[in-house]
Amino acid sequence: MADRTVCVSTLSLKPGARLAQAVRRADGGLLLAAGTEIDIDNVQQMIQRGIEVVHVLQEETRDAAQIERDVAAAVERVAQLFRGASSDARNELAAAVTDYRRRAAS
Amino acid sequence: MTAPYTIEQVLARAAALPALPQIVARILDMLGDDEVNAEALSKHIISDPAVVVRLLAAANAGAVGASGRVDSVRQAIMLLGVSRVRDITLATAIIDRFNAKPPFDARRLWLHSVGVAICAQEVARIAGLNVDVAYTAGLLHDVGQLLLFAVDPEAYARVLTLRAEGDIDIVDAEREQLGVDHARVGGELARLWKLPEAVADAIAAHHVTDDSEPENEMADAVHVAEVLSHALNLGGGEGARVPRLSDLSCARMGIDWRQLAVHFPLIEARFIGARITLGL
Numbered sequence: 001m002a003d004r005t006v007c008v009s010t011l012s013l014k015p016g017a018r019l020a021q022a023v024r025r026a027d028g029g030l031l032l033a034a035g036t037e038i039d040i041d042n043v044q045q046m047i048q049r050g051i052e053v054v055h056v057l058q059e060e061t062r063d064a065a066q067i068e069r070d071v072a073a074a075v076e077r078v079a080q081l082f083r084g085a086s087s088d089a090r091n092e093l094a095a096a097v098t099d100y101r102r103r104a105a106s
Numbered sequence: 107m108t109a110p111y112t113i114e115q116v117l118a119r120a121a122a123l124p125a126l127p128q129i130v131a132r133i134l135d136m137l138g139d140d141e142v143n144a145e146a147l148s149k150h151i152i153s154d155p156a157v158v159v160r161l162l163a164a165a166n167a168g169a170v171g172a173s174g175r176v177d178s179v180r181q182a183i184m185l186l187g188v189s190r191v192r193d194i195t196l197a198t199a200i201i202d203r204f205n206a207k208p209p210f211d212a213r214r215l216w217l218h219s220v221g222v223a224i225c226a227q228e229v230a231r232i233a234g235l236n237v238d239v240a241y242t243a244g245l246l247h248d249v250g251q252l253l254l255f256a257v258d259p260e261a262y263a264r265v266l267t268l269r270a271e272g273d274i275d276i277v278d279a280e281r282e283q284l285g286v287d288h289a290r291v292g293g294e295l296a297r298l299w300k301l302p303e304a305v306a307d308a309i310a311a312h313h314v315t316d317d318s319e320p321e322n323e324m325a326d327a328v329h330v331a332e333v334l335s336h337a338l339n340l341g342g343g344e345g346a347r348v349p350r351l352s353d354l355s356c357a358r359m360g361i362d363w364r365q366l367a368v369h370f371p372l373i374e375a376r377f378i379g380a381r382i383t384l385g386l
Contacts (some may be wrong), residue, residue, distance in 0.1 A: 009379030011167075050187045051373040053252035081339060082348050084273065089356040089363075090333070090348065096363035097337045100370050 003057040010046045012055055015039050021055040067106055074101040109261040110285025117294055119257045126299040127199045129154045133192055134242065134302060144183040147191055151179050158197045161191060164383045192381055193223070196245055197384060204252040209263050213386065214343055219245050219342030220380045225331035228369050233359050235327055236304070243308035243328050246301070248362045250292025250309070251276070254284060256321045277313045305336070314352045326355040338370060340377045341386075 005020040015038060022031040023046060031049070032042060046054065078101050080106070082094040110347060158179055158298075165182035166175060176182050183191050197216060206212040226244030230237045252361045255262040261284055269279040277287040293310020304324050305372050311325035331350040336342055355361075380386075 007375045009382065010384040011379040016115045048187070050184065050189070052379055053372055077339070080339075081337060081342075081346060084347060085350075087351055087353050089353045089361070090351040092356075092363045093333065093337055093348070093351060096367045097370075099364075100367050104371070 002060060004060055005055050007053055007055050007057045007092050010043060010051055013038065013046075013054065013056070015043065017056045019054060020057045023051060023054055025049065070105040071102055074105040077101070109258060109283060111200045111257070113286055113290055113294055116253065116286060116291050117138060117298060118159050120295055120298060122251055127154060127203070127357070129157060129195060130199045131300070133195050133199075134305075136192070144180055147183055147188060148179045151183075151191070151195060154195075154199065156202060157195050159193050160202075160385070161186070163288060163385050164190070164194055167382055167385060186383065191379070193220075193241070193245070196242065200246065200249060201252065204256060206252055206255050207259075209266055210251075210255045210259070211262070212252075214341065215248055216384070217341030217381070217386050218335065219248055219361055220386070221335035221338075221342075221377055222247055222328065222332045222383065224376050225334045225338075226328050228373055229327045229331050229334070229359070229361075229366075230324075232347075232366065233323065233327060233371075235323055239302065239304050239308075239324060240327050240331070243305045243312075243324055244331055246292070246296065246305065247309050247312050247328050247332065248288060249295060250288030250290070250294065253284070253291055253295050254280065254288055257304075258284070270345060273345075273347060287313065321358060323359070326352075326359050329355050330359060330361060334366075334373075338374060338377075340374070341381075375376050 003020075008017075017038055019032055019034050019036045019038060022030055022034045025031050026049070031045070032038065036042070036056070060086075075098055078094065080096045082097075086094070129150055136147070151161065161179060161182045162176060165185050176185060186194075190286045197220070201212060201216050201219070204212070206215075223244030226240040227237045230240030251262075254265075265276070265279045265283045268274070268283060269276050272279065277289065280287040289312050290310055293306050296306035296309050307322055308324040308328045311322050312328040314325060314329045329352060333349055336346060336348045339346055
């Protein structure tokens with residue numbers, strides 16, 4: 001199955017993770033190219049440069065049935081959080097979060 | 107003195123609390139100052155042992171400390187960066203000092219505050235507001251809860267029970283049980299502590315409920331950020347529920363949730379980073 005791209009904190013990065021997107025310095029110059037397998041020095045370098053998050057590739061190990069269960073659970077959790085009286089803005093937020101969770105879980 | 111209280115009565119009791127540590131005022135003075143360096147920051151921080159302990163713990167946590175033990179404040183600041191150090195200092199100096207005991211869950215409040223601070227920063231960035239003020243206001247937005255609990259722990263325990271059993275917003279439970287709410291009280295406490303006016307105003311008005319509230323962009327940002335943090339369940343716990351969201355605040359800020367959703371992964375990743383840094 002194809003890898004998924006996930007956004008992670010540099011503080012939680014493990015050496016061996018592969019970058020899904022290039023990491024750039026504050027001035028826009030390239031620090032690490034997409035596809036780089038990062039080591040501990042890369043992690044330290046990014047933290048010291050104040051880079052808080054990066055996009056890495058995550059191997060998809062779930063089967064279709066598991067993905068379906070994960071999506072259903074994520075959507076159910078959002079509905080639980082949004083229980084009770086609502087307003088237009090709150091309904092719009094609920095829809096945006098539901099959509100986001102559905103995409104993130106699938 | 108028993109509930110219901112007036113804001114004046116609550117603030118009169120605030121005088122008995124430990125004074126706002128000097129380090130907070132100094133850190134707040136540095137907000138928005140690009141010239142702040144590790145040297146200046148460490149000079150202030152070493153005067154506060156509680157902050158030093160937290161800072162060193164953060165510097166030795168997770169990936170940051172992976173390449174060797176960090177045992178000096180200066181080294182910790184170099185590793186963590188000025189903005190992370192500011193966050194740790196503010197949170198430690200204020201939330202830890204109240205020393206709130208169960209049933210008040212200070213850890214949960216801190217976690218929630220960090221989540222709101224991160225959301226406030228993103229919301230402010232999109233709206234073109236000062237991101238540092240937004241972060242600080244987010245981090246301190248519920249300081250009034252700590253004060254209300256300190257003033258009358260038994261009455262506040264009833265507030266917490268009422269909220270849980272009635273599944274209602276905390277401000278509604280506070281108003282019913284105490285006659286005051288943590289937003290108003292927190293705003294006044296911030297003024298008493300001489301925190302920046304914009305921070306105090308945002309704290310006071312972050313539970314916007316209707317159009318009788320004067321327009322305050324930063325308060326709108328913190329209000330929206332708090333609701334968003336609940337929606338993303340940033341440290342909300344089992345019984346979490348998304349509170350009321352003001353249509354007016356969203357309209358005033360021109361919030362488009364579909365567009366803002368692009369930033370949700372970033373917000374969640376930053377929250378995880380903050381948890382690691384703060385040991386939460």
